[in-house]
Amino acid sequence: MEGKTPQRAVDMFWKSFHTKAPGKGKEEHSRSIPDNSKADWNSNHRNSKQESAEASYEAAAANCRAKVAKIVQDCRRVNLKYRDPHFNIEFDLKFGQRDCLESLDNAATEPETDEESKDEDEDEAQSGPPGHQFSPRSAKRVTEIFTRPQFYIKGPTADDVKQGRDGDCWLMAALCALSFKKGLIEKLCVAHDQDIGVYGFVFYRDGEWISEIIDDFLYLTKANYDDFQMDRLTFDELEYRNPQEAYKRMFQTNSNSLYFAKCGHPQETWLPLLEKCYAKAHGDYAAIEGGWTGEGIEDLTGGVASYIFATDILDKAGPTRSL
Template sequence: MANGNATISVEEEVQVVEEAREAPKNVESGAFELPETDFEDGRLGVMEAEAVENLRNSLAPGELFTDDSFPADPSSLFLSEREEPDVVWRRPHELVDSPYMFVDGASRRDVVQGALGDCWFLSSCAAVARKPKLIERVVPPDQALHGDGYTGLVVCRLWRFGTWVLVVVDDRLPTKSDALIFARSTHPQEFWVALLEKAYAKLHGSYEALEGGQSMDAMVDLTGGLAERFDLEDTPDKRRFFKLLMTASRSGAFITASRKKDQPYDTQWLNSGDWRLAYRTDEHGLVEGHAYTVSGVATVSHDTLGAVNLVRVRNPWANAAEWTGAWADGDERWSGVDSKQKSRLGAGRSSSSLHDGEFWMSYQDFCDEFEEVTVCTLGPDFDHDGTVDAVGQVKAIRGEWMVGRTAGGSRNDFEKFATNPQFLLEVDETGAGVCSNGSCSVLVAVMQEHRRSRRDFGVKMLQIGFVVYQTRDPTRPLPADYFYHHYEESSSGVYINYREVLARLELAPGSYVIIPATFTPDTPGQFMVRVYSPKPFHLSALPLPPASDG
């Protein structure tokens, strides 16, 4: 691509044809879809810290909190006409003796999916649980579920559009026959999984609203980190991608993988209330349209096969629905691996010894069977080797697309495009960068506002993107004429209705302009620009163009 410094003659004006596409169908999407509306205030389910404390203090001695804003009734389960008969809402101490938020800390093996199609969220919970301190930041462990200090009030912390917010729920959970209907922990006395799922459901308006979603969004909500989605069909260098997965896994990144659903949904599950009836395992034990946690990546030495690349995958169902192909539990290939390696990997068990939903498979089979992989880190991975690099600075700034003023749309109309908000990124001369060629590694991400404000409406996800130009005049926004005669430095690619889009840039010291945009002009919305770099930089908003008299 031509450098942003390059200019062309008037006769050879820049020709740009921008394109947009819809995000792939979310895994586990239910038959019911909420109507969508524009973003309003994003306050659904969120409570300020002072209000939480006042709520605690308002409870009389021995009184247990009941959440009127997310009541124990069918409206919190479903917003469609779907019904779940014979549901009884029970508190943990009514189900087991001595319940706890955590039993022996958090682990990926804690998470068990119930009769709700939210594997995208639960597989992310299992991925993040490999770092218990992060889960304990989301679900503070010092919350009693019985005995001294027990109030029935539970607080969770989730990252939403740049800030950590508090979500308060009561501990009443939907059950049938004294068993939890939805997510649970493998240990019957542990309830962090069920209560976190309830808090997340409250943010979305109902449990049903969790059916279908993007793992990258869930992992960002749980960590505040950066998530990147990879389409394996569009990743030709599989050897390099395995190295990325290996390094990312070893450095503590959170990884999920999902399969697409090609066949129509079986509507039997709508009557039964159990989502799992809509998704059956295939001949190899895998589930269509399902999200899994990637819990390990390794290379083993085999007596006759030599070095073999393997991936460990966990089904959030946590049952016998496991891979039955090469390198599955009990597969004969494990006999060619020495006991030390098998012990280190916890592999080679007999096929009947542990039906926990976790299994190993070859990397080649992994690439053949899974379509999407999401990798989330707590910070940027500038050189894309799977490890979080040192960050000199992290800055975020918010903006808004306003109809008739700053909602200019894509470069299919340069005149309108020039009215979009513009942000000045100045890369300093000083500091040591990741690259040795004098350029600076910069990661730019644009996130659209996504928080819900109404239970019965979802937020319309806009097709968004951004373009980066170099500028010689950092005092003013780039005019339309500039785009006719200069190529961009970089962009986020095709416009898409993801919550966040990002691009990795190698920038020489200098001044650059970041221009976030929606694909369609006059589309209102709010957004946030996040920039990460190991070198010092400055990020600021350029003056908005003057309002039109019309």
């Protein structure tokens, strides 16, 4: 390629890889990842298989149960509770990373001078980053928050559902609707161990059921007693005998202390854990802010939602019997 311009040399190099007529690529040249056995297997099996929604659910549920059982076994062997390495909200909050809150919503910014960066750092320390203003103050385990935690109390019902500070009313509405048919919500959480702190859920996404695993840390609205600073001094004056225990009992105990969704019963835990797992499956809590109830129902059932306008109903007494 001597004597050619750099661009001409590049064009000549790539010319051997181009074709002037459309057609199917040969097997040895059409691999996206050459000599990768996993990619070959996926291309030959995963994309071409025809699988019913029921079979997909059973496979995801079995996979979820196996993962939870393995985690329980490993944790008991070393005498430790489970901590999710991929969605560690306690670590994320303590070090100000916010990956579990809004990692997918990081906006690109223009280069800044040192003085501008310093001013913005001071502002962020007080008001948080731009965009979503989630501001949980602490994170604790279920067994630290609830005095007598139970996953279900008389089963999941619409009365259990209380939206938190995330804009996921569409998901809450979907759960309320599903609660009227017994067994639908129960199918989502297929395995858990409260002592170990591990919970496994399944959701329908991208045409198939998937499994997701979380630990039992949940966000709280109030900071820990040791981090309460000036307000803590006022509290110490009011409760001088055992202020730390009194503070925890008042601000960090049972359902009302949770930052995001909570159950109506002070000891019930299924809703905040399901919401957390759903947020993890989509990236973070900000990712599930804003949506459509029909989409939520599809994600929770594997079905296809249909919308009916109330003004289009012919017989007002009919829908109750037919739906």
